Structures are given as structure tokens and as C-alpha cells.
Amino acid sequence: MSEHAKLILDGQPVELPVVVGTENEKGIDITRLQANSGYLTLDPGYANTGACKSAITFIDGDKGILRYRGYDIAELCEKSTFMEVSYLLINGELPTPEEFARFKDKVLLHSLIHEDMKNFFNSYPGHAHPMAILSSMVCSMSVYHPELLKPNPNAKETSQTITRLLSKVRVLAAFAYKRSVGEAFVYTRPELDYVSNFLHMMFTTPMRPYEPNETIRKAMDVLFILHADHEQNCSTSTVRMVGSSKANLFASISAGVCALWGPLHGGANQSVIEMLEDIERDGCNYRKYIEKAKDKNDPFKLMGFGHRVYKSYDPRAVILKKYCDQILEQLGINDPILDIAKGLEEVALTDPYFIERKLYPNVDFYSGILYRAMGFPTNMFTVLFALGRLPGWIAHWKEMIEDPTTRIARPRQIYVGPTVREYVPASQRA
Numbered sequence: 001m002s003e004h005a006k007l008i009l010d011g012q013p014v015e016l017p018v019v020v021g022t023e024n025e026k027g028i029d030i031t032r033l034q035a036n037s038g039y040l041t042l043d044p045g046y047a048n049t050g051a052c053k054s055a056i057t058f059i060d061g062d063k064g065i066l067r068y069r070g071y072d073i074a075e076l077c078e079k080s081t082f083m084e085v086s087y088l089l090i091n092g093e094l095p096t097p098e099e100f101a102r103f104k105d106k107v108l109l110h111s112l113i114h115e116d117m118k119n120f121f122n123s124y125p126g127h128a129h130p131m132a133i134l135s136s137m138v139c140s141m142s143v144y145h146p147e148l149l150k151p152n153p154n155a156k157e158t159s160q161t162i163t164r165l166l167s168k169v170r171v172l173a174a175f176a177y178k179r180s181v182g183e184a185f186v187y188t189r190p191e192l193d194y195v196s197n198f199l200h201m202m203f204t205t206p207m208r209p210y211e212p213n214e215t216i217r218k219a220m221d222v223l224f225i226l227h228a229d230h231e232q233n234c235s236t237s238t239v240r241m242v243g244s245s246k247a248n249l250f251a252s253i254s255a256g257v258c259a260l261w262g263p264l265h266g267g268a269n270q271s272v273i274e275m276l277e278d279i280e281r282d283g284c285n286y287r288k289y290i291e292k293a294k295d296k297n298d299p300f301k302l303m304g305f306g307h308r309v310y311k312s313y314d315p316r317a318v319i320l321k322k323y324c325d326q327i328l329e330q331l332g333i334n335d336p337i338l339d340i341a342k343g344l345e346e347v348a349l350t351d352p353y354f355i356e357r358k359l360y361p362n363v364d365f366y367s368g369i370l371y372r373a374m375g376f377p378t379n380m381f382t383v384l385f386a387l388g389r390l391p392g393w394i395a396h397w398k399e400m401i402e403d404p405t406t407r408i409a410r411p412r413q414i415y416v417g418p419t420v421r422e423y424v425p426a427s428q429r430a
């Protein structure tokens with residue numbers, strides 16, 4: 001017999017079905033609660049609310065486990081590639097060699113943007129943040145592909161929109177960077193893989209072709225894999241929410257880019273580096289910043305620390321910390337902010353404030369140090385996160401539109417404003 005939870009409201013029992021996931025996660029299904037009892041649930045920040053069933057990513061925040069479609073993140077980083085992981089997330093299974101070859105060919109084929117779109121880039125001021133450019137450009141792509149605007153999960157057009165997005169968002173990101181540094185746009189080279197092509201479009205100049213270095217290429221690939229999905233985070237929930245109104249994929253992804261930009265989410269990678277640079281300028285006194293983070297009268301937070309779901313070390317940060325040491329050594333870089341980051345982490349992990357609140361370094365604590373070593377400017381860091389997260393957003397959008405139980409996302413509220421009152425003419429207002 002299936003399990004039920006019993007809730008007593010106004011002395012009356014309300015039976016609610018219990019839902020159990022494949023990893024034995026349990027939830028109380030309140031779909032009929034409002035209709036049967038008149039009561040709503042109140043959960044600011046949705047910390048206790050499951051908005052959907054999903055078969056894409058599993059996280060155990062207490063044990064520090066992250067798996068895509070059942071595969072452990074560390075194993076994927078070691079044995080797979082970002083392109084293969086993208087296929088896995090979107091289609092549910094690892095590809096056969098033939099399926100993978102077809103997928104990569106399609107992604108390569110779509111790596112040009114409409115020439116008219118280049119004019120848009122020139123209209124932005126040079127100092128424009130690349131996240132602003134990226135979100136508007138992704139939405140603008142819909143103008144050039146009106147045939148792809150209907151969300152139909154089974155249509156050939158949807159698969160085309162998906163490969164177009166995967167390929168072109170990388171081009172838009174590189175062009176946004178080129179615009180910000182006043183350099184000529186660079187096109188993809190057919191013989192290069194996805195990640196090498198991105199690095200080539202970013203760093204090749206007419207004076208100096210960029211020859212992708214294997215150390216940097218592998219690190220970029222791992223960073224993208226680590227960012228590729230993270231179940232119902234703020235930006236993915238945004239993509240699902242916008243998409244639930246049947247807005248097209250371009251519009252939904254563009255909204256996801258905007259949600260990611262915030263410093264509490266993907267924008268944290270930029271904020272971490274800015275914080276570490278501030279500490280360096282302030283004589284590397286990181287203990288002072290630990291005290292600031294603990295002071296409830298100080299709005300300062302230790303960026304790159306804490307997570308809604310992880311109550312132990314973020315498994316992505318474990319991998320990145322190791323990579324930081326390796327990559328900086330291989331590239332012969334001695335970055336003082338890596339020492340500051342390690343010092344901060346050491347102090348925080350032994351401080352009762354952080355221990356009691358289970359605050360550990362998250363993925364953004366070390367990713368920025370790697371991006372910096374690879375030559376990316378700080379304001380591009382969140383764009384790199386967006387590129388990595390793109391297959392996850394797409395996978396969730398696809399899962400949502402294929403799910404027959406999906407309804408338009410429309411939370412409720414408990415109204416706490418004034419009760420009914422009469423309109424006061426302007427002349428009678430004090």
C-alpha cells in the first residue's frame with residue numbers, strides 16, 4: 001500500500017500521498033491540498049518545495065554526491081568530455097559512436113551566426129557586461145529562426161534549436177568578449193573540437209593565432225562538465241518557469257542567463273575574485289574578512305562559501321581545488337590569490353560559525369582562480385558558467401515540455417496588504 005502523510009487542519013484530517021524517488025528521497029504530494037482544504041503552503045525561497053519530478057541530476061547534499069543521469073561527476077570529469085556530457089544530459093543516455101559523430105557534426109554545422117547579428121554587438125558600449133550582451137543575443141536569435149519558435153518536443157525543429165543553441169551561444173560569448181576588448185571577431189575552425197574552438201574564438205588575433213594548449217583545453221572541458229547541470233537551481237528553475245508558459249527555448253534560456261548573473265548564483269565566481277583581490281590589496285589579512293563574514297551587522301559574505309543544498313564539501317569544489325594546484329603549476333603561474341583562498345578556507349573550516357552552519361567552499365570558490373590562470377578577464381567568468389550550464393538548461397526545458405503533468409508555473413501567496421478600502425480623491429489626501 002502506498003504511504004500517506006496525515007495533516008490535521010481545523011480538526012479535520014487531510015491525507016497526502018508520499019512520493020518516493022529512485023534514490024529514496026521522500027516528498028509529500030500537496031497537489032490537491034488547496035482544492036481539498038483551502039490551505040496553501042508557504043515556503044520562501046522554495047527551500048522545501050519540489051517543483052517537479054526529474055530524471056536528470058541527483059544531488060545528496062549531506063554526502064556531497066553529484067550524478068548526471070546516474071553517472072558520478074568525478075568519473076565523468078576523468079573519462080568523458082563536455083560534448084558527450086551534453087548529449088547525455090539532453091538525451092538521457094551516453095551516445096553510441098555513430099550518434100556522437102552525428103551530434104558533433106550538427107553542432108559544428110551551426111557555428112555561424114547571422115551576419116546581421118554582428119551589428120548588434122557594435123551597438124553596445126565597450127564596457128558593457130558580457131552577461132547583458134549574452135542574454136539579449138540569445139533572445140535575439142529567435143528573430144532569425146521564426147520556424148523554431150514552437151516548443152514541440154518531438155519535432156525535428158526542436159532538435160535543431162537545441163544544436164543551434166549549443167553551438168551559437170559559444171560564438172555569442174566569444175564575440176561579446178571580442179567586442180569588449182575592441183578586437184575583430186574570429187570564426188570557428190572545422191578541425192577543432194567544441195572547447196578548442198571556443199578558446200580559438202576568444203584568444204586568436206589577426207597578429208597571433210591561438211594554438212590551444214592541451215592543459216588549458218582539458219581544464220576548460222572539466223570546468224564545463226562541472227557546471228553542466230545542478231538540478232533545480234535558480235537559473236534552471238527560471239528556464240523551466242519561463243518555458244512553462246510555452247515561451248520558446250531561446251526566450252527561456254535568455255531568462256536563465258539573467259538569473260545566473262546574480263552574485264548569489266553564477267555571478268559568485270566574479271565576486272570571489274573581486275573579494276580575493278580586495279583582500280590582497282588589504283595586505284592579505286584574510287582573518288579580518290572571516291570576522292566580517294561572521295558579523296551580523298556587516299553585509300559582507302564570504303563569496304564562494306555556502307550552498308542551499310550541500311551541507312558538506314561541494315564535490316565540484318573538491319575537483320577544482322586539485323585542478324587549481326595542477327594547472328597553475330603546469331602553466332608556471334604563482335598567483336598570490338590562490339594562497340589567500342586556501343588560507344581563508346583553512347580558517348573557515350575550523351571556525352565554529354562556519355562549522356555550525358555547515359558552510360563549505362562551493363564550485364565558485366576555485367573556478368575563478370582557474371579562469372584567471374587561463375587568461376579570461378573577470379567579467380567573462382559568469383559567461384563561462386552559462387556556457388557550461390547550457391546543456392543542463394536545455395535538458396530541463398526538454399524534460400518539462402515532454403512531461404504531460406507540466407502546468408504553467410504559477411506560485412500562490414499569502415496576502416498581507418490592506419483589506420478593502422475606499423478610493424480617496426487627490427484633494428482629500430493629507
Ligand code: CMC
Nearest residue numbers: 264265266268293301302303304305306307308357362363
Ligand atoms: N558567508 C557568511 N555567512 C553565510 C554565508 C557566507 N557565504 N552563506 C550563508 N551564511 C550564513 C547565513 O548568514 C545564515 O546565517 P544565520 O543562520 O545566522 O542567519 C546561514 O549561513 C544560512 O545561510 P542562508 O543564507 O540561509 O542559506 P541559503 O541557502 O539561503 O543561501 C547561498 C545559499 C549560496 C545563497 C549563500 O550561502 C551565499 O550567499 N553564499 C555566497 C554566494 C555564493 O557563493 N554563491 C554561489 C553558490 S554555488 C553556485 C551556484 O550553484 O549557484
